[in-house]
Amino acid sequence: MSDNVFVGAGQWLTDSAHWSGTDGVPARLLEHLGYTVLTVVIAAAIALPLGLWIGHTGRLRGLAVALTGSLRALPTLGLLTLVVLWVGIGLTGPILALVVLSVPPLLAGAYAGLESVDRHTIDAARGLGFTEWQVLTRVEIPLALPLIVGGFRSAVLQVVSTATVAAYIGLGGLGTYLIEGVQIRDYPMTLAGSLVVVVLALVLDAGFALAQRSAARS
Amino acid sequence: MIEFRSVSKTFADGTTAVRDFSLVLPSRTTTVFVGSSGCGKTTLLRMVNRLVEPSSGQVLIDDVDVATRNPVELRRSIGYVMQHAGLLPHRRVVDNVAVPLRLAGVGRSEATSRALAALETVGLDPALARRYPRQLSGGQQQRVGVARGLVADPNILLMDEPFGAVDPIVRDDLQQELLRLQRELDKTIVFVTHDIDEAFLLGDQVVILRRGGEVAQVGTPAEILADPADDFVRTFVGLDKARRTLHVEERAGARIVVDGDGRPAGVLGPA
Numbered sequence: 001m002s003d004n005v006f007v008g009a010g011q012w013l014t015d016s017a018h019w020s021g022t023d024g025v026p027a028r029l030l031e032h033l034g035y036t037v038l039t040v041v042i043a044a045a046i047a048l049p050l051g052l053w054i055g056h057t058g059r060l061r062g063l064a065v066a067l068t069g070s071l072r073a074l075p076t077l078g079l080l081t082l083v084v085l086w087v088g089i090g091l092t093g094p095i096l097a098l099v100v101l102s103v104p105p106l107l108a109g110a111y112a113g114l115e116s117v118d119r120h121t122i123d124a125a126r127g128l129g130f131t132e133w134q135v136l137t138r139v140e141i142p143l144a145l146p147l148i149v150g151g152f153r154s155a156v157l158q159v160v161s162t163a164t165v166a167a168y169i170g171l172g173g174l175g176t177y178l179i180e181g182v183q184i185r186d187y188p189m190t191l192a193g194s195l196v197v198v199v200l201a202l203v204l205d206a207g208f209a210l211a212q213r214s215a216a217r218s
Numbered sequence: 219m220i221e222f223r224s225v226s227k228t229f230a231d232g233t234t235a236v237r238d239f240s241l242v243l244p245s246r247t248t249t250v251f252v253g254s255s256g257c258g259k260t261t262l263l264r265m266v267n268r269l270v271e272p273s274s275g276q277v278l279i280d281d282v283d284v285a286t287r288n289p290v291e292l293r294r295s296i297g298y299v300m301q302h303a304g305l306l307p308h309r310r311v312v313d314n315v316a317v318p319l320r321l322a323g324v325g326r327s328e329a330t331s332r333a334l335a336a337l338e339t340v341g342l343d344p345a346l347a348r349r350y351p352r353q354l355s356g357g358q359q360q361r362v363g364v365a366r367g368l369v370a371d372p373n374i375l376l377m378d379e380p381f382g383a384v385d386p387i388v389r390d391d392l393q394q395e396l397l398r399l400q401r402e403l404d405k406t407i408v409f410v411t412h413d414i415d416e417a418f419l420l421g422d423q424v425v426i427l428r429r430g431g432e433v434a435q436v437g438t439p440a441e442i443l444a445d446p447a448d449d450f451v452r453t454f455v456g457l458d459k460a461r462r463t464l465h466v467e468e469r470a471g472a473r474i475v476v477d478g479d480g481r482p483a484g485v486l487g488p489a
């Protein structure tokens with residue numbers, strides 16, 4: 001039986017019919033990436049300014065720690081259901097839930113990144129006559145970049161995997177294969193869909209690992 | 219002219235680093251703050267460019283209270299050589315040196331060539347210019363810090379133990395270079411050290427400090443040696459040591475200067 005599922009998944013993936021059209025892998029992949037990018041961009045617009053401000057000024061640090069901790073403890077599926085019940089079916093609910101999930105790693109990356117910068121270096125920059133804005137943009141952010149990119153890495157991976165679950169409320173994306181596969185007992189399709197998600201996650205993770213390394217080198 | 223008027227500094231943790239310090243530092247001279255570690259030298263220096271705000275009292279530059287000046291502009295107008303070099307780790311050596319010029323609006327290529335010239339002034343191999351600070355020794359980093367302090371040709375130069383980590387031979391060179399620059403460029407230099415020999419070599423005015431930024435004695439090196447204020451100063455400048463207590467002896471028809479242990483220190487030249 002399990003052999004058949006793997007063979008079936010292989011056949012599913014090599015069937016050219018599954019690689020075109022609105023329900024094809026490329027279209028679903030783009031959809032999935034689209035939601036991921038949208039979510040992470042919105043989350044970053046909230047988390048980065050806040051995290052950079054906290055890291056730069058050292059204010060509200062306790063709040064940031066508590067916030068990231070408690071948001072991280074939220075169960076993904078529960079949150080998703082709750083938000084959808086609250087704002088209704090549609091794009092807003094799932095995106096909102098995914099944003100809430102990706103804020104903590106981005107926030108933590110930003111403020112922990114800034115905190116990791118040597119105080120002497122910041123002091124030196126002030127002593128040379130950098131404005132506070134220049135200290136932030138030319139010293140703190142470049143030096144914190146590996147940790148900031150690390151925050152994006154966690155957030156993106158989080159969203160890529162969680163967006164799969166989101167398909168069960170009709171979001172589309174790669175999760176569609178999983179949800180539909182289970183519903184119609186097409187397990188090869190379910191497995192094929194999860195494999196595509198896994199590969200996507202691995203590729204993105206490798207990309208971020210490279211970005212992080214080059215950020216650390218400069 | 220820089221003037222400290224009854225300046226005190228108590229930090230947030232309750233440490234009083236400086237208590238009621240007053241002093242005038244004449245323009246175009248070198249004033250050296252000398253004292254053992256923790257006596258408040260760095261704190262005094264950093265009040266000049268507002269990296270430390272006095273808890274009470276004022277610091278004035280040409281009769282203007284620095285507290286009334288924009289700190290960013292103030293700092294850009296003053297050269298500051300930090301105690302531990304304070305280089306930016308993500309910028310190449312030459313770019314570190316160019317920072318004060320770039321902040322002053324000098325174009326990139328001119329800033330780079332002036333930075334390279336400043337590196338030459340402090341005797342650094344131009345091959346090091348493209349490296350990052352972490353690829354340099356502590357002494358080399360300090361010289362980069364000195365080059366950066368000099369590069370924009372500021373009228374006031376604050377130097378916080380700038381030669382502490384460089385080896386003795388290079389230190390001699392750098393001290394001579396600083397004396398030469400001072401003769402040629404007439405800057406107002408505030409120099410911090412814990413080395414009394416360096417203080418006497420470089421200082422027109424030497425300020426010997428005790429804990430809490432308390433002045434033990436102010437004067438020219440000659441005035442301090444001729445008339446030490448008390449036993450603390452006498453011991454601090456080494457007047458109880460053989461190498462500072464010299465006398466002349468006739469040997470084989472020549473007049474030899476001999477230290478307190480009877481070791482020849484040199485000959486007595488023509489006055």
Ligand SMILES: Nc1ncnc2c1ncn2[C@@H]1O[C@H](COP(=O)(O)OP(=O)(O)O)[C@@H](O)[C@H]1O
Nearest residue numbers: 229231233235254255256257258259260261262
């Ligand atoms: N930011 C600070 N917060 C608290 N105490 C400080 C701070 N900076 C310096 N001090 C204390 O003030 C005293 C003088 O320090 P400093 O001016 O650095 O001395 P020096 O440069 O002569 O070694 C020391 O006791 C030091 O620990």
Ligand SMILES: [Mg+2]
Nearest residue numbers: 259260301378
């Ligand atoms: Mg010091």
